[in-house]
Amino acid sequence: MKYISTRGEAAPLSFTQTLLAGLAPDGGLYLPQDYPRLSQEEIAGFAGRSYAEVAEAVISPYVADEIAAPALRGMIEAAYASFRHPAVAPLAQLDDNLFTLELFHGPTLAFKDLAMQLLARLVEHALHARGQRATIVGATSGDTGAAAIEAFSGLRQVDVFILYPHGRVSEVQRRQMTTVGADNVHAIAIEGSFDDAQAAVKALFNNPPLREKLNLCGVNSINWARILAQTVYYFTSAVALGAPYRPVSFVTPTGNFGDVFAGWIAKRMGLPVDRLVIATNSNDILPRALASGAYALGEVRPTQSPSMDIQVSSNFERLLFEASGRDAPTIRAKMAQLAQSRSFDIDAGALNAIRADFDAFSVSEEQTSQEIARLWREARYLCDPHSAVGVSAARREALSRGARTPLVVLGTAHAAKFPDAIEAATGLRPELPPHLAGLMERPEHFSVLPNDQGEIERFIRAAVSGETGREPQKAAS
Numbered sequence: 001m002k003y004i005s006t007r008g009e010a011a012p013l014s015f016t017q018t019l020l021a022g023l024a025p026d027g028g029l030y031l032p033q034d035y036p037r038l039s040q041e042e043i044a045g046f047a048g049r050s051y052a053e054v055a056e057a058v059i060s061p062y063v064a065d066e067i068a069a070p071a072l073r074g075m076i077e078a079a080y081a082s083f084r085h086p087a088v089a090p091l092a093q094l095d096d097n098l099f100t101l102e103l104f105h106g107p108t109l110a111f112k113d114l115a116m117q118l119l120a121r122l123v124e125h126a127l128h129a130r131g132q133r134a135t136i137v138g139a140t141s142g143d144t145g146a147a148a149i150e151a152f153s154g155l156r157q158v159d160v161f162i163l164y165p166h167g168r169v170s171e172v173q174r175r176q177m178t179t180v181g182a183d184n185v186h187a188i189a190i191e192g193s194f195d196d197a198q199a200a201v202k203a204l205f206n207n208p209p210l211r212e213k214l215n216l217c218g219v220n221s222i223n224w225a226r227i228l229a230q231t232v233y234y235f236t237s238a239v240a241l242g243a244p245y246r247p248v249s250f251v252t253p254t255g256n257f258g259d260v261f262a263g264w265i266a267k268r269m270g271l272p273v274d275r276l277v278i279a280t281n282s283n284d285i286l287p288r289a290l291a292s293g294a295y296a297l298g299e300v301r302p303t304q305s306p307s308m309d310i311q312v313s314s315n316f317e318r319l320l321f322e323a324s325g326r327d328a329p330t331i332r333a334k335m336a337q338l339a340q341s342r343s344f345d346i347d348a349g350a351l352n353a354i355r356a357d358f359d360a361f362s363v364s365e366e367q368t369s370q371e372i373a374r375l376w377r378e379a380r381y382l383c384d385p386h387s388a389v390g391v392s393a394a395r396r397e398a399l400s401r402g403a404r405t406p407l408v409v410l411g412t413a414h415a416a417k418f419p420d421a422i423e424a425a426t427g428l429r430p431e432l433p434p435h436l437a438g439l440m441e442r443p444e445h446f447s448v449l450p451n452d453q454g455e456i457e458r459f460i461r462a463a464v465s466g467e468t469g470r471e472p473q474k475a476a477s
C-alpha cells in the first residue's frame with residue numbers, strides 16, 4: 001500500500017515511511033492510494049471477537065506486508081492490554097436509541113490513548129528495524145500530550161518533547177504530562193497559547209536541516225496511523241448494535257477533524273454508517289462551512305471543552321481532497337487562499353459530497369452544561385464536557401432527522417479530567433480512577449520556555465545531545 005499527499009507534490013510513501021513522516025514535505029497530509037473494502041461477511045464476523053482481533057483485521061490491509069503479521073498482532077495486543085475495561089471501548093445506553101461509546105478507559109482517560117498506545121509501538125518497531133533514533137515532537141492543548149508522554153515514556157529509540165501553553169491546561173492534564181519521570185520525556189510549558197505551541201512545532205518541521213538531524217516525528221492527528229487506529233472502534237461499536245445488518249449513525253465531538261474523519265474511512269471500507277455528525281463547541285468553523293460553503297477562520301474562544309478549541313481543523317483537508325475527487329491542485333489553491341485571506345469557498349460538487357455524509361451542529365456553553373446536568377439527573381451518567389457537546393448535538397440530530405438508526409456519541413474523555421465543569425453543572429466532583437490516585441501528589445518535572453523559536457530549538461538540540469538534563473521545577477500553582 002502506498003500513501004499520497006493531499007497536495008500532490010510529494011513522492012508516494014510506504015506505510016512505515018508515512019508513519020515516521022507525519023506531515024508531507026509539500027505541506028499536505030498523507031492518505032492511502034485506495035481503501036480496502038471489507039465484505040458484509042467479514043464485518044458480521046467481528047461479532048464476539050476481541051477489540052484487538054478486530055483492530056488487526058481493520059489495520060493490517062493498510063500495513064500490507066511491511067510488518068510481519070505476528071509482530072503487528074503483538075503490538076496491537078500489547079497496546080489494548082493497557083486498557084482498564086475488558087471490552088476496551090464499551091457502549092453505554094443513555095436514552096432510547098442513544099448510546100455513548102466510552103473511549104476513556106486507557107491510561108490517560110481520553111480517546112487519544114486508543115491511537116497513541118499503538119502509534120508508539122509502531123514507531124519504536126520501525127526505528128528499531130532501521131537502527132535509528134527519532135525525536136518525537138507535539139503541541140497539545142492537554143490530551144494529546146498526556147497520551148503521547150504516557151505511550152512513549154521509557155522507549156529507548158526516542159526522545160519526546162511536548163509543548164503546551166503554560167497555565168492553560170487543566171491541572172489533571174498538566175500533571176499527566178509532568179509526573180511521568182522518564183529521562184526521555186520533556187514537558188515544555190510555552191509562555192503563550194496553544195496556537196503558539198502549534199506554530200513552534202510546525203516551524204521545527206519546516207526547518208529541513210533540523211528535521212533531518214533530529215529525525216523529527218510528529219504525533220499530532222495529522223499522522224495517518226492515528227486516524228487508522230481510530231477507525232477500529234467505529235467497527236466494534238456498530239457491530240455491537242447490529243451492523244452490518246442494521247445501519248448506525250455516529251456523533252463525534254470534533255476539533256481537528258481527525259476522529260470524525262476516521263468514521264468516514266470506516267464507511268468507505270464498507271461499514272453501513274448512515275449519518276456522520278460533526279459536533280463542535282462554540283468554535284463552530286465546521287458547522288458554518290457545511291451550512292454556507294465558506295470555510296472562514298474566526299477567533300479561538302476558550303470553552304469548558306478545551307480540546308476542541310480549534311479554528312484550523314487540519315484533517316478537514318483530507319475530507320476536502322476526497323470530496324473533490326482527489327484533485328490535488330484544487331487543494332493546493334484552497335490552502336494557499338486560506339493562508340493568505342483566512343478563508344476559502346468549498347466548490348459546489350465537493351460541498352454536496354460532504355453534505356451527503358455529514359451533518360454538523362455547534363453547541364453553546366450553556367447547552368453543554370445543561371446536557372451534563374440532564375445526563376446526571378435522568379440517566380445517572382457523569383459525562384465530560386466534550387462528550388456532552390456530542391450528546392447535545394445527537395439530540396438535535398434525532399429531532400431534525402427522526403431517530404431512524406441508533407445514534408452513537410463518541411465519549412472522548414473521562415469526566416474526572418474536567419472536574420470543575422462537572423461540579424459546576426451537577427454539584428458533584430468526579431474522582432480519578434484508582435490507577436491515577438497518586439497523581440495530585442507526585443513531583444512534577446517541566447521546563448518553562450519563552451515563546452521564542454530560537455530558545456525552543458536550542459533547548460531541544462541540547463537535550464537530544466545530552467548536554468543538559470531535565471530541570472525539575474515546582475508547579476507554579
Ligand SMILES: *Cc1c(COP(=O)(O)O)cnc(C)c1O
Nearest residue numbers: 143255256257258259307412413
Ligand atoms: C482531541 C479531543 C477531541 C477532538 O478530537 P479531533 O480528532 O481533534 O477532532 C475531542 N474530545 C477530547 C476529549 C479530545 O481530547
